[in-house]
Amino acid sequence: MDGKLLEAKNVSVDFRIDGQYQTAIHKLNISIKHGEVVALVGESGSGKSTFAMSVMGLHNSDQTRVTGSIKLNDNELIGLSERQFDAYRGVSVGMIFQDPLSSLNPLMKIGDQIAEAITVHDKQSKKVKQRVQKLISDVGIVDVQRVSQQYPHELSGGMRQRVMIAIALANEPDLIIADEPTTALDATIQAQILDLIKEIQQKKNAGILLITHDLGVVAEMADTVTVMYAGQIVEQARVSDLFNHPKHPYTRSLLRADPSEVNSGDELYAIPGTVPALKDMDHSKDLFLKRVPWLDKAEVEATVDEKLQKVSDGHYVRGNAWQNFEFLEDL
Amino acid sequence: MWRTILRRVLIMIPQLILVSILIFMLAQLMPGDPFYGSLNPNSDPATIARMRHAAGLDLPWYQQYVKWVGNVIHGDLGTSYVVNKGWTVTRIIGQRIWPTLSMGIIAAVLTYVLSISQALLAARNENKIIDRILIVWNTMTSAVPSFVFYFVMMVLFVYIIPIFPSSGTGIDDTQSFTTNFFSNLRYAFLPALTIAVFSTNSIFQYLRSNLLDQQAQDYVRTARAKGVQIKDVFRKHILRNAFLPIASGIGYSITGILGGAIFAETVFGYPGLGALFVQALSGRDYTVITALMLLQGVLALLGGLLSDIISAWVDPRVRVK
Numbered sequence: 199m200d201g202k203l204l205e206a207k208n209v210s211v212d213f214r215i216d217g218q219y220q221t222a223i224h225k226l227n228i229s230i231k232h233g234e235v236v237a238l239v240g241e242s243g244s245g246k247s248t249f250a251m252s253v254m255g256l257h258n259s260d261q262t263r264v265t266g267s268i269k270l271n272d273n274e275l276i277g278l279s280e281r282q283f284d285a286y287r288g289v290s291v292g293m294i295f296q297d298p299l300s301s302l303n304p305l306m307k308i309g310d311q312i313a314e315a316i317t318v319h320d321k322q323s324k325k326v327k328q329r330v331q332k333l334i335s336d337v338g339i340v341d342v343q344r345v346s347q348q349y350p351h352e353l354s355g356g357m358r359q360r361v362m363i364a365i366a367l368a369n370e371p372d373l374i375i376a377d378e379p380t381t382a383l384d385a386t387i388q389a390q391i392l393d394l395i396k397e398i399q400q401k402k403n404a405g406i407l408l409i410t411h412d413l414g415v416v417a418e419m420a421d422t423v424t425v426m427y428a429g430q431i432v433e434q435a436r437v438s439d440l441f442n443h444p445k446h447p448y449t450r451s452l453l454r455a456d457p458s459e460v461n462s463g464d465e466l467y468a469i470p471g472t473v474p475a476l477k478d479m480d481h482s483k484d485l486f487l488k489r490v491p492w493l494d495k496a497e498v499e500a501t502v503d504e505k506l507q508k509v510s511d512g513h514y515v516r517g518n519a520w521q522n523f524e525f526l527e528d529l
Numbered sequence: 530m531w532r533t534i535l536r537r538v539l540i541m542i543p544q545l546i547l548v549s550i551l552i553f554m555l556a557q558l559m560p561g562d563p564f565y566g567s568l569n570p571n572s573d574p575a576t577i578a579r580m581r582h583a584a585g586l587d588l589p590w591y592q593q594y595v596k597w598v599g600n601v602i603h604g605d606l607g608t609s610y611v612v613n614k615g616w617t618v619t620r621i622i623g624q625r626i627w628p629t630l631s632m633g634i635i636a637a638v639l640t641y642v643l644s645i646s647q648a649l650l651a652a653r654n655e656n657k658i659i660d661r662i663l664i665v666w667n668t669m670t671s672a673v674p675s676f677v678f679y680f681v682m683m684v685l686f687v688y689i690i691p692i693f694p695s696s697g698t699g700i701d702d703t704q705s706f707t708t709n710f711f712s713n714l715r716y717a718f719l720p721a722l723t724i725a726v727f728s729t730n731s732i733f734q735y736l737r738s739n740l741l742d743q744q745a746q747d748y749v750r751t752a753r754a755k756g757v758q759i760k761d762v763f764r765k766h767i768l769r770n771a772f773l774p775i776a777s778g779i780g781y782s783i784t785g786i787l788g789g790a791i792f793a794e795t796v797f798g799y800p801g802l803g804a805l806f807v808q809a810l811s812g813r814d815y816t817v818i819t820a821l822m823l824l825q826g827v828l829a830l831l832g833g834l835l836s837d838i839i840s841a842w843v844d845p846r847v848r849v850k
Contacts, residue, residue: 256753288756300747303766315755349845365755
């Protein structure tokens, strides 16, 4: 199938805090094609999960304002009623969460939790049991009968994440959102789960929005990468371009701070400072420059064009700072 | 599961022995005895001494205890000295236990029905007006002393709106069980409701905050992401998880039946075990007091057992393999 699976344009998310709306995401543009894996990278607090929640419509509607346009298969999602969202959650989009233990109901059998994902959209379905068993074996669990009768606490972390994936896949969604799917797992299990997601994605030709702060995961899984900082996109590129020619100073810093890239004995680079609080985010500037200690004030405070600048085909970067930086080529 | 229960039951035996010793000693520590006050002030001290001797009350407490335990094992709880002079304690308790039991069960059911429905209503409408009203109401019932509240209910539903009888149990030994059962319902309902309204507040507050806590849990987000409607998420996921810590308390509520009855039965003139306990205490009716306290001890142990069974039943993480 051609065309865009997910197309988000000018998406802004504001949270109401003490009666005032504060911007958590500012004019985000992102698109995913069928069969494409798009990674969303950034530190905690950069707005990655907030965006995922907007696509799922899971924000508390009293406290949150989502504006712009999010289209899935050309259907507008923003402005849907709660009931309309219920019908599309789990059907067109499946979501995999970070911590599979807390994300499963501790009092419900695994089989029942997977079955619920099916029956909630198809009450008449007669083959629920077969479908549940097929899903369990599809995610690489051998002992299907026993596992479906077990409770979450009786399974290992990797098994639980497989169950979460089975739930997300229950209705064969076009889009899978994986919010840090391997962060809570052991390193050895991480690779298995990533392989599983990749395998399923290729089999079903589903699009994946992969949220992570692990650049190793990005390199292995993604086709394109979007780097977010303080609720804005700072760089967007194909994976090879981003890793080989990172432009924005934030992307450079992230790559330098990746422990897997550091030779033993070298000191691991830590980005000084933290992501600003919501109330301190002035989205007309390049907010990351505040954390570059040797820049002069004028440069930090300079207003930046709202539109991303094109570096090459499919490679976009925010602000002008990248043109003034001279990077050593060896990271 | 059965092994867990059996082990718990075996642990109860030493607990029961300890409880019985404590109860007996406490009863002995009370000043006076059944014959003070029940006799003419001019009675000959020698007569009193003779009566005490006949009842075995002049023996050291441990000898009395051994004698008492021996009788209890044979089902003989002794004879009342004061309350129903000459009646066996078993007969008195046998007569009084049904009204208390029926009131206690109605009260327990009402308590859970009231607190669960109120907590759900409040949590579903957090910070809205209905939530505020329920919080204020429950804070109020927990702030007012219970006896004041009992009198208010009494005045309201017996005198101002006379829909309930003012005293009695509605049980007549000459009538059949079913007749008694239905006539008792009318008499038991008001004291039961009063106890329930009163014991609702703590469960309400606990359950409400549990519901709000559970609402923010990750598994709720998973259920929403499946497309489950919010009201079904409450019913199928949140309520059960929020109810866990309270479910284990249900067992202990049978322990509270007798305790809760003491005030209510006295105020509502409902002659059950609670009222009997007050009468027996003021008359120093040792045999009745110790029997009632023993009953309460057994109830407490059974309550603990029931609580353990319930929590193992509702929470798969508690079950021992």
